Amino acid sequence: MDNKTKQQILSKLPKVDALMAEIDIPDCPHSVKVQACRQAIDKARRRVLDGEPEAGSPQSVQRNALALVEELMQPSLRPVINATGVIVHTNLGRSLLPESVIDAMTAVACGYSNLEYNLEAGARGSRYSHVEGILCELTGAESALVVNNNAAAVLITLETLAKGREVVVSRGELVEIGGSFRIPDVMARSGAVLREVGATNRTHLRDYRAAINENTALLMKVHQSNFSVVGFTSAVSMQELSELAAEHGLNVFEDLGSGTLVDFSRYGLQHEPTVQESLAGGADLVSFSGDKLLGGPQAGIIVGKREIVDRIKMNPMNRAMRIDKLTLVALEQLLLLYRDPAAAVKKIPTLKMMCSPYEEQKRRARRFAARLRKAVSEGLTVEVVKTVARAGGGALPLLEIPSAGVSVKGPDDRFSAASVERSLRSTKPPVIVRVEDDSIIMDVRTMADSEFVTAARCIAAATGEIK
Numbered sequence: 001m002d003n004k005t006k007q008q009i010l011s012k013l014p015k016v017d018a019l020m021a022e023i024d025i026p027d028c029p030h031s032v033k034v035q036a037c038r039q040a041i042d043k044a045r046r047r048v049l050d051g052e053p054e055a056g057s058p059q060s061v062q063r064n065a066l067a068l069v070e071e072l073m074q075p076s077l078r079p080v081i082n083a084t085g086v087i088v089h090t091n092l093g094r095s096l097l098p099e100s101v102i103d104a105m106t107a108v109a110c111g112y113s114n115l116e117y118n119l120e121a122g123a124r125g126s127r128y129s130h131v132e133g134i135l136c137e138l139t140g141a142e143s144a145l146v147v148n149n150n151a152a153a154v155l156i157t158l159e160t161l162a163k164g165r166e167v168v169v170s171r172g173e174l175v176e177i178g179g180s181f182r183i184p185d186v187m188a189r190s191g192a193v194l195r196e197v198g199a200t201n202r203t204h205l206r207d208y209r210a211a212i213n214e215n216t217a218l219l220m221k222v223h224q225s226n227f228s229v230v231g232f233t234s235a236v237s238m239q240e241l242s243e244l245a246a247e248h249g250l251n252v253f254e255d256l257g258s259g260t261l262v263d264f265s266r267y268g269l270q271h272e273p274t275v276q277e278s279l280a281g282g283a284d285l286v287s288f289s290g291d292k293l294l295g296g297p298q299a300g301i302i303v304g305k306r307e308i309v310d311r312i313k314m315n316p317m318n319r320a321m322r323i324d325k326l327t328l329v330a331l332e333q334l335l336l337l338y339r340d341p342a343a344a345v346k347k348i349p350t351l352k353m354m355c356s357p358y359e360e361q362k363r364r365a366r367r368f369a370a371r372l373r374k375a376v377s378e379g380l381t382v383e384v385v386k387t388v389a390r391a392g393g394g395a396l397p398l399l400e401i402p403s404a405g406v407s408v409k410g411p412d413d414r415f416s417a418a419s420v421e422r423s424l425r426s427t428k429p430p431v432i433v434r435v436e437d438d439s440i441i442m443d444v445r446t447m448a449d450s451e452f453v454t455a456a457r458c459i460a461a462a463t464g465e466i467k
């Protein structure tokens with residue numbers, strides 16, 4: 001194509017105003033239309049100059065403008081279908097909230113509330129009062145405090161109790177949990193001085209004892225949430241550590257990581273240490289996440305001795321880590337469900353997904369497969385497969401939860417699982433799947449029944465070209 005032809009095509013490209021008049025999408029803000037039209041015209045100009053005359057056609061420019069409008073109108077944070085089988089998937093938003101929690105959040109979000117107002121006294125109240133009672137009731141702690149997340153809980157605890165002084169931690173517990181949270185780094189930021197003891201695989205009580213000096217502020221235990229040391233290992237129990245601490249007038253703080261209020265070993269899963277056990281073992285203070293295995297909103301929960309929790313409450317940092325009212329109402333409603341543990345396991349989605357038996361998942365996978373076979377082209381093979389689901393969220397790293405899913409594969413020459421996986425990330429809603437041996441694998445354990453129809457439609461769209 002010579003320059004003259006190019007210039008001719010360019011001169012016929014629509015003007016922004018003219019193109020805008022052709023875009024008839026109700027509720028589309030003016031500014032979005034302008035942006036989309038400008039970008040569509042610019043794109044057409046570039047492509048024509050690159051030697052693609054058809055990119056300058058009115059239809060092509062208009063099509064692009066419409067696609068851009070749609071893209072710009074789409075919110076950035078939006079729901080996806082998690083078909084990965086990773087239950088507390090940090091990248092996909094960790095825990096799903098139970099219905100009663102969402103209802104309570106809606107009510108508080110739409111109107112005023114007694115967030116910091118004591119209705120009985122008709123005077124200012126404390127926002128923390130709404131969850132402190134139930135946390136103490138459930139865990140047996142004297143006192144409780146909640147902040148934005150467990151990372152904040154660890155930071156404020158160390159800053160309050162150990163700034164400028166030493167904190168003794170086993171070398172086997174210097175965890176990195178991802179997202180740049182490392183115990184040694186957080187310790188440094190808090191102003192506390194890390195005093196490592198023991199070896200990666202073995203730490204003994206005598207190691208802690210030898211490290212204690214006049215500058216020791218705290219003994220700390222960190223749950224090895226996302227890894228496991230096996231073989232020739234030894235760790236000191238909370239019981240032993242708290243006895244040692246008491247001998248020296250020190251406190252023990254445990255960062256439980258995920259933390260849970262239910263004993264998973266009762267449901268045929270591995271044991272994950274519970275908050276109650278840590279406190280019963282003698283921990284003076286325990287911190288854990290609200291949105292890992294607890295199954296609630298993002299929060300950092302601190303429970304323990306009143307005198308210590310009070311000091312943390314008074315720390316000015318607490319104001320900077322203050323939990324908002326929506327999280328607070330969600331957390332209270334969630335905790336109320338734990339009063340009846342058997343019901344909690346059925347109503348809290350994270351617990352339900354963790355504890356649901358394999359047989360049930362297999363039945364669900366069969367239903368999803370039947371749905372899927374009706375939706376996709378006949379050339380694709382849809383099968384029920386056995387899968388391994390995971391707790392995720394840095395909890396129970398070795399636990400393999402027997403689960404079921406559906407695999408989709410196609411005629412070898414025309415099906416690429418990698419490219420279907422990519423397409424599925426832009427369907428509405430996106431479906432996040434695993435790829436294994438050039439098949440798409442969808443684990444139903446992390447999918448809701450109500451998502452089966454939608455997911456089938458998305459798979460059909462993503463594989464539409466394959467016959």
Ligand SMILES: *Cc1c(COP(=O)(O)O)cnc(C)c1O
Nearest residue numbers: 149150151177225257258289394
């Ligand atoms: C996950 C985790 C944290 C951080 O908790 P967030 O709620 O994600 O901030 C801290 N410590 C341990 C051991 C963890 O597993």
